[in-house]
Each structure stands twice: as structure tokens, then as C-alpha cells.
Amino acid sequence: MDDQAAIKVQGPPAELERVPLVAHQRGLGWLSDRIAGVIEGETPGWWKICFAISVTMMTVCFAMILYLMSTGVGVWGLGHPVMWGWAIVNFVWWIGIGHAGTLISAILFLLRQRWRTSINRAAEAMTIFAVMCAGIFPLIHIGRIWLGWWLFPIPNSNNIWPQFRSPLMWDVFAVSTYFTVSVLFWYMGLIPDLAVMRDRAKTKIRKFGYGLFALGWRSSNRHWSNYEKAYLILAGLSTPLVLSVHSIVSLDFSVSQLPGWHTTIFPPYFVAGAVYSGFGMVLTLLVPLRRMLHLEEIIRVRHVELMCKVTLATGSIVGYAYAMEFFIAWYSGNPYERFQFFQTRAADPFIIAPLMHIRPAPYWWAFWTMVICNVVVPQFFWFKKVRTCMIGVFVLSILVNVGMWFERFVIVDISLHREFIPSNWNYYSPTWVDICQYLGTFGLFFTFFLLFIRYIPLIAIAEVKGVTPQADPHHPLGGAKVGEKH
């Protein structure tokens, strides 16, 4: 296959040359072979090990749900005044992670960012699985799980509608719409590739399976024309959803009147945070994957660098939002707000609390973990050396996700445990069930994700071909040449 790389093409002057999105001027056929090869090749040993671990953890997830449902919400660490614990933290965290995929596929598509093509499929898959993990939590955290359907506006004999003033109600709509559209968008984009897989399939089962889901795709001009239009429309539809879903999740908090929750900057701040954590997760997944699956030529360092830049940008927005929260708390003069931010969050036992002559905040460590991971860590991405060091990026991307988890923890639980009337105040700590439930959702996520990389082309074959130089018919290698595969 490598013989095709030998053909040299006169490019623009070196100083103007962009790093190509696919390295080594690979031919179109090579791209198909390499990406499909991930599926068609032998199952790698590491995949089997990871899959076994993931399935075990997924079983834990379902076992915890069963235990919770049969026994009661009391198996979690909740108590007055902290009525929402890890479940809601995890919900917001997973939903945030679910932001990158649709952002990459929809917004970057509309903005003609061609580099998205190498990563959009995997990112979208990540979105869908993350939203699935997220969706579990609001469902199971309620006291009477078997009545969860009352949150949907279904006509029933009680003759009572849900309360449309409640942000939880809006959540139900926002998340379910987001999930539906994300799945549709993802599946739409998959159709040409499924057809490729169908055409390459060597076994009957594969042929039938891929054929079924390829919906009779024949790659005709009319198919492509319809496909492109539909893709554009769905991209247009998804774009506002990227912004709306986390805005609405943030309204769960800002519509209440709790100091630390009741904040008007939450919607944009949450969206920025979500994109930040979403890109963090994409990096966490793709940096090792490109190496393990030998896709370095398609998912290039440039892609990683670009994602690091998005992370840096959104991380800085998040840092700005933190600063604003503190400023407004101080500027408002509201003693309850001030107490929440200065005494309940920031007061660490080493510097601030002694300086201010106050008691250290019980959860100071959670707050400062958040600040370090979300404000300090992304600043490393200013340096090209960091952005291009894959191990560095991988480590920092994990810290990004840790930081974002703590951000949700800070918002949800720290605000709750020190609210208006001091006699209520109490400390919150999770139980083993909380922890296992959270770890279990990782099992669910990775089980799906591993199945995805094994059975579905994890890079959009058709799209990535479109961004190679050869895709240009005027290119010496472009267009359909006699005897060329494509």
C-alpha cells in the first residue's frame, strides 16, 4: 500500500503550507482499508481485556441500580440539607462530556472546520454514550423510581399534568431532545460508511447486518445530494441544542434561590464548561486510540493540538466565570452569597482562612482541586510543546475531567451543605453505593465505546476522504482515475 506515497506533488511554498489533515498523501483506497481494517482485523488483545473489565463494571452499574430500586435512596449518602449528591453531580458531568461530539459534528461542520472529519464520528459516539450514562442518574435518583414516567406529559387517570414551571421538567425535554437528535445525526453520518462495510463484508452475517443498517445506500449522486442536504439540516438543528441542553441543565440550579446556585451567568458558564470537559474526554479517548489502532496518519498531532486549543479557550472562559462568581458575590454585598463563596468554598486552612481569621471551609480541598484542574491546567496548552506531547495531553485531559467533576460537586453539594439557616448545616459524604454507581457508568460507557470501535468505522471514511488533497478533482491525484479504488 505504501507505494502510493511515492508520488510527489508540487505544493504551495513551504511557509504557506498547511499541515495536511491526512499524512503522507495517502490514497483514498488506503484510507478505506486502514479504517475498515480496524474492524476487519483480528480482535486485539487489549480490546478483549478492556472489554472484560468494562462489562464487569457495567454489571456493577446495573447491580447498584437494582439495589437502589429495591431498597431506597437511603443507600446513598444523602441527608439534610444535601438532598442531591453524586447522582446529580454525575448527571451534569456526563451531560457535559456529551457536549463535544455534537459540537464537533454540528458547529464545526457549519463553520467549515475540515479537521473535524477525523474525530467527529468517535466524538459523536462518545456523546451518545455519555448522554446515556447521564440519563440514568435523574431517573434513578428519584424516590419512587417506578413513577418516573410522571415527569412526562402523558395523559393519565390522575388528570394532572407535570409542572411546566419546574426546571426538572425542562431537563426532561432538553436531554431527551438532545439525545434523539444526536443519535439521528450520528446515524445519518454513518450510512455511507455502513454501506462501505457492507460492500467489503466477507461473511453473510456482516453483510446482512451492515446491509440492514445501511438502508440500501448505493452511493448514487441522488443519494449523496439528499444526504448532504439532510446532514446540513441536522447540523443546523443540533447547533442550538448544543447550547440549549446544558443551559437548561444549569437552570436546575440558577432557578433556585440557594446562594451558589442562584446565579445568572450559569447558562453560558455551563456550556463553556461542558465543551471544555467534552473536549477533555475526546482527548482522553483519542490520544491512546490513535496509537493503539495505528491511526496516527489520520488523527494527526494537528488534530490533537487544535482540540487542545479549544480546551484552552473554554477552560479560560470557565476560569473567568469562577472569577465573576466571586466578584459578584462580593460586589452584591449579599452576606449569604459572600459566605457561600469566601467562607464555604475558598477558605483553605493554610492561607485564606488564617488571613481572614475564619474557620477553614469543610470542602476547601474540593474547591481548590476544581480551580487547579480547570483554571491552572488548561494554561499549559499555551505551549506548543505541551500540545504536541501526547503523554502530556493525555494526563492533562484526565485532569480536565477530574476538575469538571469537582466543579459540579462544588456547585451542587458545597452550596447545599451551607445554606441559609445554620442549624441545618451538615457534612455530606458518599457511600460505597454512590461510588460504585459512578464507576459502574464508566463500565456502561466503555462497553458501548469498545463495541463501537470494534464494529463501526470510528472515523468517517467518506468524510475524511473529502478532506484529502486528492478529493479535489483538479488535483493530479484527484478524481476518479481509471483503475483506482475509491
Added chain:
Amino acid sequence: MKTIPPICTEPETGPKYWRSLDQLAETPEFRQWVEREFPSGASECTDPVSRRNFVKLMSASFLLAGLGTTGCRRPVEHIYPFAKMPENYVHGVPQYFATAVTTRRKATPLVVKSNDGRPTKIEGNPDLPGSNGGTDHLAQASLLSLYDPDRAMRCAHNGAGEHKSAALDYLSGLSKTLGDGSGLAFLLEQNDSPSRARLQQAVAAKFPAARWHVFEPVDLDLGRAAASLAYSVPVEPFYKLDQASVIFCADCDFIGSEDNAYANIRDFAKGRTLDSKDDSLSRLYAVESLFTLTGLNADHRLRVTPGMVVAVLARLAINVLSPSDVDARLNELAAPAQPHDAWITECAKDLKANAGKSLVLGGYRLPLAAHLLVVAINEALGAVGHTVEFHQTAASKEGTLAELATALNGGQVQTLVILACNPNYNAPVDLNWPQAQAKAKTVIRLGYYQDETSWNATTHSDSQWDLPMAHYLESWGDGRTADGTYVPIQPLIEPLFGGITELEVLALIGGLTPSSPYEIVRETFRAVGGDDENNWRKFLHDGFLAGSASSAVSVQHDPSVFKQAIGGLKAAPAASKESLEVVFYRDSKMDDGRNNNNGWLQELPDPITKLTWDNAVLISPATAKELGVFTDRNAQNQKFFNYQVEVTLNGRTISGPVWIQPGMADHTVGLALGYGREKTGRVGTGAGFNAYKLRVSDNLYYASGASVKDTGDNSYELATTQSHWSMEGRPVVRETSLEQYRKNPNFAQRMKPEEPTDAEGRPVVSPLYPNPLDKTKAHAMHQWGMSIDLNRCVGCSACMIACQSENNIPIVGKEMVGKSREMHWIRLDRYYAGPVEDPQAVAQPMLCQHCESAPCESVCPVNATSHDDEGLNVMTYNRCVGTRYCSNNCPYKVRRFNFFDYNRHPLDHKHLYSSPLVAETDGEWELMRWLKNPDKGNLPEDQWQLSKLVKNPDVTVRMRGVMEKCTLCLQRIEQAKIAAKVKARDSDHIRLSEKEGTVPKTACQQACPAGAIIFGDISDSDSSVSKAKEQERTYKVLEFLLTKPRLTYLAKVRNPNPEMPDYKEHSLPYTTEDFNKGAFNEQGDSEEPAEKGAR
């Protein structure tokens, strides 16, 4: 289904249009065409055997076939009507009966509600002169003991069950074998029951040689002994606290743990009532070593070690008594109190200035000589006849427990009858009671529980009979209230487990007839209230005999008695780190241990420590630091893993967890009695440690020379309902001094933070969560509201138990309280203010504030919590799915969530965390049990049957996953409305009105002895709640949130004496400026457990 147009019966009119020539011709082909082709499926309608009809018929016949088989048949239940309807009985309408509960000597008159024959709620009898219907938490909670599945349920001989008739036969046979009664001894609890006294006399007449002994582990009756000595006639003091304008308490918790506390609270609260700024206020001085409710309510509190209390009292006596009465011995006694001289002198000045209106009280822990001193001081202050009266009483002739132990050890007792006492648990250890008791050949024990004194296999007599005692709601009896009023104890239910009363036992042993308790009480009444049947009926109906109260007798004080007595007083050696002083005190809930198996009381937080399910070794912060057992709660993330210490006193050791108690005297250890039971029911097992094991006859309440050693183990967790003790400068409870109040009557209003304003500085008046029902308020019949007077509220917690009983609130167990999951709908918040060593404390009842713009309502996604047009924030349990968002958005955090199925879990809660998918109860798979009976949960059969009985049928029993909260006793409001409608008949006079007495009382209001809680219709400007809300002291908690609570508070006003050395000029605190100063500049010592003071 397809609708077939009706056939037009009228002939068609107008021109007839035709579609085609074929139609005009009406050819058969056309008809067929129309039928087949044009309206599709038309032929289906006309064809009698279409597929559709076939399926319909088939499904109907299957259904009918199914009905015919046995599979769908419901089990047959036979419902029998009342063959004879009891008179005045309406099914579903509760009945009320007057009765009384006796604790120690004094009876508390009650009115008990009965639903279909089972008592469900206890209230005070409001008809007694002076009564407001208030009770204490102990009386309220005694209802739960009736349905205690662990109570003694059978007669037993040497531990083996016997039939009741065999036991009764044995008792009546016994009377013939006892001769003159030599070798017979009775051990009784204190009781003023005239019937018991009468029987005692009769039995004593029959068995003149029998011994009579009375034992109370905590004897609250020293005042009587002292008065009888001082006046040389048998009299007892009766305090008229409402007459007192200056009260001085020497280690006397008359609000909490002294006798007759509920009446004391009622009378004390009268003196603390402020209707306007010109009203006077009584003043309370407290000298104490523990922090008690009295200390919490005091205007000046002096904390001294127990040994010092007598010195302070002596010093006060020197200041008050006439110089002729002050001798050298008194001076000697008073010497250690020298450091407090300024305090005591000013205090004495105040007492003397109010001579005739001042009163000195001595607590039960003080020695008898100190009580004599109290009598002398009261005499000198001219209190006698004004604030204290002396009523005639019977002289107590009975012996003590120690004498009985001596007799037992001397082999002088063959037959020992123990009525209700539990000496194996609570006798002083030096008596070695279990061995002494075993020396009697025969023991007859009447007990409410199978407890330590019941037959046990290791130490026992040759023959021991254990008889189950009847609850007071199960049998007849009588008693006297504190002022001597004669009250009946009337049963509401047949004995559930065949229990008998002590009256019956006495009568049977004495061979007296009649022996039925009813006949006994009836006969006693003949002597007191006359033979007239109508009198008896009125007595039972009213619940008291009018005019039977004792009257004051004039007495002559003999100063020589106290002079002689104080000669014998030993001054306690000064306490130090090595030699600590110990205070044994009556627990506010367990009493002396008798309420140990009562879940409501176990879970009720102690009014000061807020501890549940445990007692602790109370130590002051400074002493704890000295001893190295100080716990910084903040460093431990507010989990109370406190030091486990060993307390050693005279060679005996117990171990328990340390509780740092601000305001305790230094070098003092407080040990609550009544915990650590070895043999008790499922609720009480494992709660606390047994402090009786350190207690000896000489030092029943105070002991010195104790040492405390850290065991190094701090894994024991204490469960408290309030882990944060400071108000953090927030104006939650607003308080000022009388002086300041007179200058600024609207101080409570001034304390609120700045109102939110818009950009132009105008106040924001539209709330965040507007009430959609605001407009309907205009048309509603009533607008409910509540006002709580913090000046009257003393923090006694009676309201909490009343609410628990009325609203079917479950207990959740210690572990759940530790996780802040207690279910109390009304709670009492206790805050400390001031220095951690000697703070001032304040209590505040907190319950649903029924906000007009309720933050909980608009966030509920399923409309489970909503407003009604009468201003109540109501909760639809059926609708709730348990998102808990409402609780998160409630600024008062008064909503309670059922994390587990608390109502359907066993009392010992071992099943709380086990999944019904794998767990077993009674050897049966829980899932199977659930399928058979989904209501029972994993309760064992006995608990299931009994726990149903205590429930109020008018209130839903909530399941797991449901949020609940105060409803302002909606069920009572509805009942009142229904009653008004029934009464109104055709008229439209259905509005409830306070003037007519038709407005109901909420359970908390009804129970409150202080009258601090006022509920009513705020749309009626004459109602007392409207008037209370008009007072200048009125404020709303967190009013700046604009939630518009319907519940307002009347700010607290203390009355400190400006002359006192500890008087502090109260400036107006709690303004935003003050707050900011407090939040950022005030020193919050990170080592202090009480955190930062509120001011």
C-alpha cells in the same frame, strides 16, 4: 368505532340531487357499487358476521369465561355491622376521654383521643383551673409505650410463662399464708394516688408487720422533706411562678427535669409574656453546673461546679437572711463562693428589692440541708404565701431502699413484692441489690417490661413471679396533681396483653374485695367526692374533681432546723483536672430509664445537647482541652466521632463518649441516667452507657474525686440533630434586652438585612416564585397563619412529640439521625451565642413556614406540592415521586424525606440497608412476603400488628421515596370545617371563628405548655394570631427572600439586670453592617467547637 349516521325519520325535503343516471335509476348494479366501492368498508357495517364483530364477540366470551373461573375471584370478606351501636358513637369520628398519667407523685391530667377504640393522641386536659391544655413530651410519648411490642405480655413463674389465672390465684392464695405479714416487704414507686394510699392502709392493717419501702432512683421530692422538717408539719411546697417577678434557681431545672415541669413552664411563660413595650418581664437567675433548659432561659447564668452551688446558696443566704440567722458555719460554707461575690450580692439585692415577688428554687440534686436553706431564704424574702405556698401532705412513713436491702441481707424478708420499680438496674451500686433481692424466698414483680429486675437465670430467688403491668390507658386508677386536685385515670382500651395494675396486686395480696381496679377507684371516690353517681360521672367526664385542690396552710418557720442541718454539710473539695466532680442527672427523655424503650423519646433530641439515642460524658471545652479529649468538630468534618473515655469514681469505672458541652462548669462531668440498659426492648438496646454503675447511696447526684482517661478509641459515633451551633451572625433568632426593647420596640424589624433593591433603589417587591393562587385568597373563607413567641418558648420539645404522634411520623434510628435523616416536622433549633466557655443559648421552633411565594412549589416537576387558597402549602403524597428538589430550594430546610420505608421497618432497623431481593424476615424471603402483603414491609408480625394501632387514621402513612412536611395539621382544620358544616345545617354559618371556639389547634400548639405557638385565621382581625402578628416584635425569618412566610416569630427579649457584673450592653446586632464585620473581621477561633458567637 365507525359512527353510523342515524336514520332520518322525517321525509326528506327539498330538491333531491342525483349523482348519475345509475343512481336515478336505482339499479342493483349501482347499489352494489355503492356498497362495495364507494364508502370503503361500508359493507362491514351492514354485514352481521364481520371479522370485527367476530373478534368482539370472541373476546367478550373469553372475558366472561375468565370471570366464571376461580382465578379472578376476590377473597371473600365478611363485614359484620355493629349489632348494637354504642350510644353516641359515630363511626370514624374520634372520641375523647379524660384521664391522667402519673410520674412519681404527681399526676398530669389528660384528654385522650380514641379512634374506633384505640387511643391515638394524648393531650393535656384544658378544663382544669389554670390549665391551657399543654403537657410535656413525656406524657405525649407515653402513648407509644402502650403499643410497645416489647412490653411484658405474660405472667411468668421463674421465667416460664404461666396463665394469668394461675398467677392471680397464687396472689389471692398468698394472702392466707402471710400471717401478720412479718417477712413480707413491699417496694413501691412514689405515687400520690388516694386509692393506693387507701389500699396500702388496708393491707397494712391486715399485715401489720409488713414492711413498706419506696424507691425512686431520682427523687424529685426533697422540697417536701425539707418543708416538713423546717415547719415541723407534713407540708409540701407549691410554687406560683406566675406570681414571681424574680426567680433564682440553685441547680434547679424547673423548666426541664424537675417535677411538674409542664406546669412550671406554663406559669413561667406567663411572666415572660410581652404584649407591648410597657409590659413587665420576670427575671430569672440560674446557678448551675450543667447547661440546662433553665440556664438557656435565664437572664443571668452563673456556671459553677456542683460543690460550689451550696456555697453560692450560702452566700445568698448571708445576703438575704437577717443577721441573727447568719452564723459562723454559714460563713464557712459560703467562703468558696467568694469569687462570685459581686454576682451574688447584686442578685440578692434584686431578690430583696422584689420581696414578696421573688422566689428561690433548689434542685433535686441539692442535699437536704441546702433545701432547708432555700426554705429559710424564701421565708426571709417574704415569698411564703405569695410565690410559694405550703400545702398539707401525708407524712411519708415508708422506708428506703437501703433499709430494705439491709433487711433482705439480714434474712428478714421472705416475700418481696416489687411494684413497678426496677432496682436491679437503678439501685445504688453499693447496695449490691441483685444479691440482696435473691435472698428473698419469693419475689413478686409487677413490671411494664421484662427488664433487669425480672427473673434472670444467674441471680434469682427460689420463686419469682413476674406479672405484666397494665398501661395507664388500659386500667383504672387515680392521682393528685401538683396542687392536689383529684383526677381519675380512666382506661380507653382493654389491657392489650392482660396487664394488671398495682392496685389489683395490692388488693389481691391483701385479700381485699373488691379487687377490680374500677371498684377500688370507685370506692375511693365515694370517700372524696360523695356517693352520688352523678358526681362520679362528672368526675370522669371532666377529668378532675372541682374544688379538690389543696389550700395553703399557714406554717411557722423554725430557723434552728436549717442551722443544725448545715452543720452536717460537707464542703466539696475543690475540683481539679485530677479530681473531677460528677453530676448524675435525670435525663430529659429517658427519665431514670423508664422510657428507655420508647422510640419517640429515644429519637427526640436532648433540648441542650441535641443528642439522640445516647447519653454522653458531658465535659466543658476548657476541661476537655486540659484532659486532652477535645474534639474539633470542623476538623472531623462534623461527624461526631468523639473520644471514648473511662470515668473512674471510687474504684468503679464506666466508659462513654465525650460530648463537649459549652457552658458546663469546668472540672465537672455530667452523666445522664437512664441509658445503657442491660435488658430492655428492641428500641432501647445499645443506647448509651449505664451511669448508675458509678452511683452510690452517699453521693446520689454529686460526687467528687472522679478521673477521666482517654481509651484511645474514637470510633463511637454520636448522633445529633444539629451539628452547627452558631447562627453565624444571621438574624434567625432575634433577641434583645428589655431596656433596648423599650427604646427600640421595632428592633426585630431593624435587624433584617437590607431589602433587595432595583437599579433605581426602589425595593424589589415581586418574589422570585409568585403564587398562582394569590388572587383566590380574596374569596377564600380563611387564611391560616401562625405566630411563635420566642419569649414564651422555653425549648421543652413537647411540640415535637405531639407532632410526631399526631402526624404518624416514624422514628428512623440512630444511624439515620447521624445521617441527618430524622423526620421531625417541627424541630427545635438551639443556638449558642457569646464566648464558648460561657455562652448564652436560645431555642427556636422551626417548621414549614407556609410561604405565600413558596420556593418549593414551582420547582416540583410533578405538582406534588402546591398551595391551597387558604394559604397552606400542601403536599400531595400520592403525587410525589421524590426528586427532593423542593427540599433543596427550601431556605428553611423543613421538608423531610423518607429515604427508606421507615414505617415498615423493624424497630431495631437491622434491615434498613438490606435489599428485599435477597433478605429474609422471620425465615421468609422478603420478596415473597411483599407479594403476599405489600403493606407489612419487613416488620415481624408482633410489631406489624401493634405499630398499626398507634397511627392517626386521619393522616396518611407515608411510604419511602416521598417528601413530607408540616401541614399545619390540615386534618384538624378539615375536621373542624366538616363539624361546622354539619352544625350549620341550612344556614351559611360555616366559617370557623376563634370567638366561637371552632378554630382548631394544631398539635404543637395544643401541646405547648408555654402557649408560645399561636395558630389561627389571619383574615379575622380579632383572632389572637392576627393580634400577635401586629406586635412590633414580629419578624419573619429570611424575609429578604420575599417568600412571605405565613409563620412569623415574635422576637425574644431577655431581662438582664443592669447592675449585674456580667451585664452586657446590648447594642442592636444583626444589621448587614454587623454581619459583614462578623463575617470577615471577627475572630473565629478554629479550636472552638461552638464556632463563632452570634454577636
